[in-house]
Amino acid sequence: MANVLIVGAGGVGQVVAHKCAQVEEVFENITLASRTKSKCDKIADMLSRKIDTAEVDADNVSEMVALIEKVKPDMVINVALPYQDLHIMDACLETGVHYLDTANYEPPEEAKFEYKWQWAYQEKFEKAGLMALLGSGFDPGVTSVFTAYAKKHHFDRIKTLDILDCNAGDHGLPFATNFNPEINIREITANGRYWEDGKWVTTKPMEEKRVFDFPEGIGEKDLYLLYHEELESLSKHFPEIERARFWMTFGASYLKHLEVLQNVGMTSIEPIEFQGQQIVPIQFLKALLPDPASLGPLTKGKTCIGNIIKGVKGGEDKIYYVYNICDHQEAYKEVQSQAISYTTGVPAMIGAKMMMEGKWMKPGVWNMEQLDPDPFMEDLNKYGLPWQETWLDKPFV
Amino acid sequence: MANVLIVGAGGVGQVVAHKCAQVEEVFENITLASRTKSKCDKIADMLSRKIDTAEVDADNVSEMVALIEKVKPDMVINVALPYQDLHIMDACLETGVHYLDTANYEPPEEAKFEYKWQWAYQEKFEKAGLMALLGSGFDPGVTSVFTAYAKKHHFDRIKTLDILDCNAGDHGLPFATNFNPEINIREITANGRYWEDGKWVTTKPMEEKRVFDFPEGIGEKDLYLLYHEELESLSKHFPEIERARFWMTFGASYLKHLEVLQNVGMTSIEPIEFQGQQIVPIQFLKALLPDPASLGPLTKGKTCIGNIIKGVKGGEDKIYYVYNICDHQEAYKEVQSQAISYTTGVPAMIGAKMMMEGKWMKPGVWNMEQLDPDPFMEDLNKYGLPWQETWLDKPFV
Numbered sequence: 094m095a096n097v098l099i100v101g102a103g104g105v106g107q108v109v110a111h112k113c114a115q116v117e118e119v120f121e122n123i124t125l126a127s128r129t130k131s132k133c134d135k136i137a138d139m140l141s142r143k144i145d146t147a148e149v150d151a152d153n154v155s156e157m158v159a160l161i162e163k164v165k166p167d168m169v170i171n172v173a174l175p176y177q178d179l180h181i182m183d184a185c186l187e188t189g190v191h192y193l194d195t196a197n198y199e200p201p202e203e204a205k206f207e208y209k210w211q212w213a214y215q216e217k218f219e220k221a222g223l224m225a226l227l228g229s230g231f232d233p234g235v236t237s238v239f240t241a242y243a244k245k246h247h248f249d250r251i252k253t254l255d256i257l258d259c260n261a262g263d264h265g266l267p268f269a270t271n272f273n274p275e276i277n278i279r280e281i282t283a284n285g286r287y288w289e290d291g292k293w294v295t296t297k298p299m300e301e302k303r304v305f306d307f308p309e310g311i312g313e314k315d316l317y318l319l320y321h322e323e324l325e326s327l328s329k330h331f332p333e334i335e336r337a338r339f340w341m342t343f344g345a346s347y348l349k350h351l352e353v354l355q356n357v358g359m360t361s362i363e364p365i366e367f368q369g370q371q372i373v374p375i376q377f378l379k380a381l382l383p384d385p386a387s388l389g390p391l392t393k394g395k396t397c398i399g400n401i402i403k404g405v406k407g408g409e410d411k412i413y414y415v416y417n418i419c420d421h422q423e424a425y426k427e428v429q430s431q432a433i434s435y436t437t438g439v440p441a442m443i444g445a446k447m448m449m450e451g452k453w454m455k456p457g458v459w460n461m462e463q464l465d466p467d468p469f470m471e472d473l474n475k476y477g478l479p480w481q482e483t484w485l486d487k488p489f490v
Numbered sequence: 491m492a493n494v495l496i497v498g499a500g501g502v503g504q505v506v507a508h509k510c511a512q513v514e515e516v517f518e519n520i521t522l523a524s525r526t527k528s529k530c531d532k533i534a535d536m537l538s539r540k541i542d543t544a545e546v547d548a549d550n551v552s553e554m555v556a557l558i559e560k561v562k563p564d565m566v567i568n569v570a571l572p573y574q575d576l577h578i579m580d581a582c583l584e585t586g587v588h589y590l591d592t593a594n595y596e597p598p599e600e601a602k603f604e605y606k607w608q609w610a611y612q613e614k615f616e617k618a619g620l621m622a623l624l625g626s627g628f629d630p631g632v633t634s635v636f637t638a639y640a641k642k643h644h645f646d647r648i649k650t651l652d653i654l655d656c657n658a659g660d661h662g663l664p665f666a667t668n669f670n671p672e673i674n675i676r677e678i679t680a681n682g683r684y685w686e687d688g689k690w691v692t693t694k695p696m697e698e699k700r701v702f703d704f705p706e707g708i709g710e711k712d713l714y715l716l717y718h719e720e721l722e723s724l725s726k727h728f729p730e731i732e733r734a735r736f737w738m739t740f741g742a743s744y745l746k747h748l749e750v751l752q753n754v755g756m757t758s759i760e761p762i763e764f765q766g767q768q769i770v771p772i773q774f775l776k777a778l779l780p781d782p783a784s785l786g787p788l789t790k791g792k793t794c795i796g797n798i799i800k801g802v803k804g805g806e807d808k809i810y811y812v813y814n815i816c817d818h819q820e821a822y823k824e825v826q827s828q829a830i831s832y833t834t835g836v837p838a839m840i841g842a843k844m845m846m847e848g849k850w851m852k853p854g855v856w857n858m859e860q861l862d863p864d865p866f867m868e869d870l871n872k873y874g875l876p877w878q879e880t881w882l883d884k885p886f887v
Binding site: 267268349350353354356357358359365367368370372374377378380381382 | 664665746747750751753754755756762764765767769771774775777778779
């Protein structure tokens with residue numbers, strides 16, 4: 094029976110708190126902490142059982158240490174900002190508790206998704222007898238486990254991997270971003286990147302486009318190649334992979350809005366002088382756009398995230414597609430948060446459960462695909478993210 | 491030989507100064523005044539002959555009076571902001587000089603184009619033996635004279651009037667507005683309005699769209715119904731007109747940018763709280779967009795503004811099309827200002843010339859269509875805005 098400290102009370106933190114609270118046989122004691130305690134209290138009030146709440150600045154290691162010493166958790170579930178990963182890892186090392194996050198560390202003011210900073214903690218965690226589980230969300234996270242599962246059960250060798258992230262939800266507003274619009278826009282306006290023949294290939298923003306016919310009535314959607322962090326760890330841990338790419342769906346209207354906002358300079362992070370102040374255009378834009386949290390009750394439709402894997406089994410080429418479908422309205426009904434947060438928060442809870450049940454517990458810093466996929470895959474079906482698998486006739490080219 | 495005072499040193503003021511300076515036989519002495527004297531000096535330096543410059547706040551009647559008393563002009567050519575028309579008219583009455591403008595008075599902070607405020611000066615100007623010529627630009631102005639000319643020479647009765655304002659220029663930038671973007675955007679996002687069967691009909695912004703194949707290689711362009719001020723005076727002075735409408739071309743890309751900027755709230759005039767200040771989104775947008783003046787040297791292509799008039803002559807229905815084509819680059823070569831300012835500034839000079847030569851001089855407040863169109867039409871051909879006329883087979887529906 095475990096005692097967990099969840100750090101971060103945004104959309105994902107809310108889902109993690111809900112899901113941990115549902116699994117009382119594992120998560121006996123839960124504390125939810127964030128910079129703003131009132132956000133934690135608001136979430137705590139939604140739950141069926143009592144949890145504790147606290148205020149903490151996750152950037153402040155000694156504040157984190159003091160909170161951990163007070164709460165005495167077995168592990169920290171970090172769903173705060175990616176900028177804070179290293180500070181929280183330091184606090185975990187100092188206090189001797191296990192660690193889990195859903196997104197890799199990113200230096201502030203630098204859109205640079207790389208695992209190197211966290212992988213550098215490998216020896217420290219191993220020596221301390223502590224575990225750090227990295228990227229236990231959906232993508233990275235479930236998509237990493239999908240890959241490990243495919244390799245374990247279906248392939249002698251994986252040749253190509255395409256991760257397809259489709260959000261077919263509709264909030265009915267002309268333009269809004271699903272999470273922090275600043276991060277959302279930055280991700281899309283950055284260069285794309287994929288792994289091929291042992292090296293990285295860079296593409297221009299939105300340069301590579303495909304159409305895929307998604308299952309369960311979602312239908313044909315436009316997908317664009319982006320860089321996504323699981324490509325780094327998957328290409329390292331499955332060195333046999335010839336090509337690994339990540340694709341995300343964007344609607345024509347969303348891209349039109351983005352194009353215009355870029356054209357007029359509204360997505361720029363360069364401050365301009367206005368009314369005697371320095372104003373960063375994208376921050377002013379953020380102030381104009383709807384609060385992403387307000388979209389939850391409005392969003393209808395489904396997400397479909399999964400992997401298309403081409404590989405060899407017994408000398409034969411096969412194409413495997415494994416995916417989850419998540420319904421925005423059902424997610425909202427269960428945890429008052431739509432599918433975007435739901436698909437990230439549920440795997441965070443399952444990852445923590447794997448660790449606390451001892452199924453995945455081992456000292457060191459680990460990516461999801463390095464651990465046995467079977468118990469995790471079982472729990473996805475049990476805790477709200479059921480997956481389906483099928484064999485395709487033709488590859489995703 | 492006349493002495494004129496030009497008030498306003500924007501794009502149009504620059505053209506008026508150039509054109510008056512070219513017509514030395516009429517405009518012997520020229521003074522250019524504006525709130526910022528350095529702008530006047532910059533224009534004066536471009537001209538082939540010497541003119542005087544001065545600083546004046548056109549909103550301040552006593553300042554205007556003092557300037558007029560010093561300069562002793564025969565008339566004031568007002569190409570300042572429409573908000574300032576009444577103040578300048580007051581100053582003209584007080585000092586006994588004639589008046590001309592290119593756009594009707596508009597109360598500040600209220601997008602309400604109406605002639606009533608200026609028409610109310612009729613008796614005052616008449617009694618003072620002074621003339622006020624209203625709207626001597628292109629539209630209103632030339633389009634009003636086109637209508638009077640058609641009536642005088644080609645029709646017993648005008649049935650329908652459609653004014654088509656096409657700017658087929660291209661500045662090569664993804665988005666920029668031709669003049670003050672705040673006014674430009676406000677005009678387009680306002681309801682449309684047209685005159686039919688003795689009353690006004692209101693349309694939603696951009697609701698009515700037509701396609702017209704413009705002459706001289708401009709080709710097919712999308713036109714949208716807008717309200718424009720000459721409709722008010724033309725429907726009054728030609729009460730026989732069954733329907734009078736105004737159309738302006740907008741490209742798909744321009745409208746796309748505008749739609750997006752509206753969707754995200756960037757065109758709003760409602761201030762929002764940001765970084766402890768009240769910030770008006772459209773003013774912040776204006777600060778981001780290119781300065782309209784910077785577009786001059788970049789703009790290629792032509793404008794085509796004219797009237798399609800259906801009427802009866804000798805019992806027979808006929809459709810008359812009269813228009814001017816103006817080339818952005820040629821205009822820029824002549825007066826360092828592109829066609830948008832050129833087509834407004836040239837008619838202001840010609841209107842003033844009509845008054846100073848006595849061809850149009852009569853006490854009172856007048857709209858352009860109330861005066862003899864022939865000498866004005868002659869001068870359009872002479873001073874840079876040649877017009878063409880043709881008969882169409884089918885009406886503009």
